Amino acid sequence: MVVVGGGAAGIIAAWRAHSLGAPLVLLEKTDRLGTKILISGGGKCNVTHAGPVESVLKAFKREEAVFLRPSFYRFPPTEIVQMLADRGLQLYTRDDGRMFPLDADAKDVVACLSHYLTGVDVRMETPVTGIEPGRGVWIGETLLETDHVVLCVGGSSFPKTGTTGDGYAWARSLGHQVVPVRAALAPVEFEGVLSDPNAGVSLRDVLLRARQSGKVIDKWRGDVLFTHRGLSGPAVLGITRSVAEEWDKGPVDLEVDLAPDTPFETLQTDLATWKQHNPNAKLAHALEEFVPSKLVARLLDSAHIHPETSAQRLAKKEANKLVETLKSWRLGRVSKVLFDKGEVVAGGVSLDEVDPKTMRSQKIGGLYLAGEILDIAGPVGGYNLQAAWSTGYVAGESAAQDWLATRV
Numbered sequence: 535m536v537v538v539g540g541g542a543a544g545i546i547a548a549w550r551a552h553s554l555g556a557p558l559v560l561l562e563k564t565d566r567l568g569t570k571i572l573i574s575g576g577g578k579c580n581v582t583h584a585g586p587v588e589s590v591l592k593a594f595k596r597e598e599a600v601f602l603r604p605s606f607y608r609f610p611p612t613e614i615v616q617m618l619a620d621r622g623l624q625l626y627t628r629d630d631g632r633m634f635p636l637d638a639d640a641k642d643v644v645a646c647l648s649h650y651l652t653g654v655d656v657r658m659e660t661p662v663t664g665i666e667p668g669r670g671v672w673i674g675e676t677l678l679e680t681d682h683v684v685l686c687v688g689g690s691s692f693p694k695t696g697t698t699g700d701g702y703a704w705a706r707s708l709g710h711q712v713v714p715v716r717a718a719l720a721p722v723e724f725e726g727v728l729s730d731p732n733a734g735v736s737l738r739d740v741l742l743r744a745r746q747s748g749k750v751i752d753k754w755r756g757d758v759l760f761t762h763r764g765l766s767g768p769a770v771l772g773i774t775r776s777v778a779e780e781w782d783k784g785p786v787d788l789e790v791d792l793a794p795d796t797p798f799e800t801l802q803t804d805l806a807t808w809k810q811h812n813p814n815a816k817l818a819h820a821l822e823e824f825v826p827s828k829l830v831a832r833l834l835d836s837a838h839i840h841p842e843t844s845a846q847r848l849a850k851k852e853a854n855k856l857v858e859t860l861k862s863w864r865l866g867r868v869s870k871v872l873f874d875k876g877e878v879v880a881g882g883v884s885l886d887e888v889d890p891k892t893m894r895s896q897k898i899g900g901l902y903l904a905g906e907i908l909d910i911a912g913p914v915g916g917y918n919l920q921a922a923w924s925t926g927y928v929a930g931e932s933a934a935q936d937w938l939a940t941r942v
C-alpha cells in the first residue's frame with residue numbers, strides 16, 4: 535500500500551499500517567518528514583490538547599466533532615502523548631490545556647516520530663502527480679502500482695511546506711465533493727494600514743470581537759499582536775474562520791475588550807474612584823494597566839481625549855467615552871485574511887463521503903483520507919494536529935487491514 539504525504543497524518547498512518555504488517559511506501563514531496571510540524575506552535579509544536587475526548591471534541595464545529603468522534607476514541611490525545619513518552623519525549627500541559635514538549639521542540643517531535651517509521655520504505659522528494667484507483671499512484675511518468683492509497687497530503691496554506699492543495703484536485707476528479715477552501719487561523723490586514731508603527735506590540739488576554747453591520751459574528755479571548763498591515767496572534771487566528779466565512783456578506787470590523795473580566799459599570803466606578811484619589815495624576819499613566827505604553831496615545835486618540843489630560847480635568851462625558859473605548863476599542867476594518875499564512879484551511883473533502891470509523895472513501899474503493907485534506911479546521915490549541923494523528927491512525931489501520939484481507 536502507499537501513503538501519500540509525510541506530515542502528521544501520513545507519519546501516523548504509515549506507522550500504524552507497518553505495525554500491522556502491511557508492506558508500504560510513504561511518499562513525501564519535500565526533503566523531510568513533518569515539514570509543517572516543524573513550524574507548528576512557533577517551532578515549539580502544540581502537539582495536542584489535554585482532557586477527556588468529549589471535551590477535546592467540543593472545540594470543533596458540531597459536524598466536525600461528530601465525524602471525528604470514532605477516530606478520537608480509537609487514538610485519543612493520551613496515545614500520542616504515550617508514543618512520544620515511550621521514546622523519551624515528555625510533554626507538559628499549559629493552564630489552558632495546550633500540550634507542548636518539555637525541554638524539547640518541534641524538531642524533536644518529528645525526530646521522535648520518525649523513529650517509529652524504522653523499516654518503512656520512506657521516499658522523500660517524491661511528489662505524487664496523480665492517483666489512479668485500482669492501479670496506483672503516478673510519480674511523474676512512473677506508476678507505482680497499488681490498490682490501497684492513503685491520502686494525507688494536507689491542505690493548501692503555507693504552500694512552501696509542500697501543501698499546495700494537490701489532494702483537492704485529485705479528490706474532485708475521483709468524484710468527491712470538495713467544500714470550498716477558505717482561510718482559518720490566519721492573520722488579517724486592515725484597510726488603509728500599510729506600515730503600523732505599533733507593529734510587534736501585543737495586547738495580552740483581551741477579548742477580540744469581529745462585527746459585521748454592528749452584529750458580533752465571532753469573539754475570542756487571548757493575545758493580539760499588531761503587525762505592519764493588521765493583526766495576528768492567537769485571538770485573531772481564533773476568529774478568522776468566521777471572518778472568512780462571512781466575508782462576502784459585508785465588511786468586518788475588529789474590536790477588543792481590554793478589560794474582559796470587568797463589567798462596564800465597575801470600570802466606570804473604578805475610574806471615578808481613581809479620579810477622586812489622584813486628581814493630579816496623568817490619565818495616560820493609568821491606562822498602562824490596560825495597554826502597553828506605546829499604545830496609550832492611540833487609545834486616547836480613539837476616545838477623543840487629549841494625551842496630557844489629568845484626572846481632575848477628565849470630564850464625565852470623556853470618562854464615559856474612555857470606558858466605552860476600553861470595552862470595545864475598534865482596531866480596524868479587515869481588508870484581507872491571509873490565506874497563505876493560515877495555520878489551517880477550512881474546507882476540503884466533504885465529510886459526508888468518508889466513513890468516520892475507517893476513513894475509507896465512500897466513492898472510491900481502496901482510497902483512504904486523513905488529516906487536513908478533510909473538511910475539518912479546529913481552533914488553535916493542538917486540536918488540528920490531534921485530528922491529523924487520530925484520522926491518520928484510523929486510515930492507516932483500515933487500509934492495512936483491508937490490504938491484509940485481500941492477501942489471505
Ligand SMILES: Cc1cc2nc3c(=O)[nH]c(=O)nc-3n(C[C@H](O)[C@H](O)[C@H](O)COP(=O)(O)OP(=O)(O)OC[C@H]3O[C@@H](n4cnc5c(N)ncnc54)[C@H](O)[C@@H]3O)c2cc1C
Pocket residue numbers: 538539540541542543544561562563564567568569570571573574575576579580581582660661662663686687688689691692695696697698700701876877878904905906907915916917918919920922
Ligand atoms: C505555522 C503553523 C503552525 C501550526 N501550529 C500548530 C500547532 O501548534 N498545533 C496544532 O495542532 N496544529 C498546528 N498547525 C496545524 C497543523 O500543522 C496541521 O493541521 C497538520 O500538520 C495537518 O496534518 P496533515 O498530515 O493533514 O498535513 P501536513 O502536516 O501539512 O502534511 C502533508 C504532507 O503532504 C505532503 N504532500 C503534499 N502534496 C504532496 C504530493 N503531491 N506528493 C507527496 N507529498 C505531498 C506535504 O509536503 C506535507 O509534508 C500549524 C500550522 C501552521 C502552518
